[in-house]
Amino acid sequence: MGILLLMARERVPRVMRGEIPMASIAVERDAYPLKARLLSNNFDNQFQLPVLFYVGALLAILFQPGWPEVVLAWLFVATRYVHAYIHVTHNRVGKRFMAYAAGLAVLALFWLWLILRLLILAPSI
Structure with a gap:
């Protein structure tokens, strides 16, 4: 907003x-x-990676998120703020790409953990 x-x-x-x-x-x-x-x-740009985050976050909330999801979610949000700040201020593409890549990595970890927890660890949790 x-x-x-x-x-x-x-x-x-x-x-x-x-x-x-x-x-x-x-x-x-x-x-x-x-x-x-x-x-x-x-x-x-806020309708690219964040959409994947929103779906994952809703899925995590539906199945009661644990601390890994919460930490990864906040890390992702932080990377988006950094990316937006770089984008609308000095717009150094290298730094902006690093913020984007960090967000993508965190989001990938978020989804991997979520899938692991729900599909593999679910019976034991």
Whole structure:
């Protein structure tokens, strides 16, 4: 929601003042300044890995999460905040990729643990 609000603050006033004609943003976002495009790209990015996280988190909640799921979930959330911060500030691609890769690794561990717990360890837990 924070990224969405920042994006609105960057985009809406420019359109309302007539700086950016509606026709120039009807299909592409290129008419927006760099900051607005970065926020928009980051907002779009929040519908990639996080969707896998949401499904896993709901599954974990359904089966009462243990401490490994909780720790991995918070680590994933932290990596997303770091990624978003890098994306909408200095946008150094190398650092942004490292934050993304860290989030992906944590998410993979989250899912591996969840699958292990539910399919293999479930009878013994």
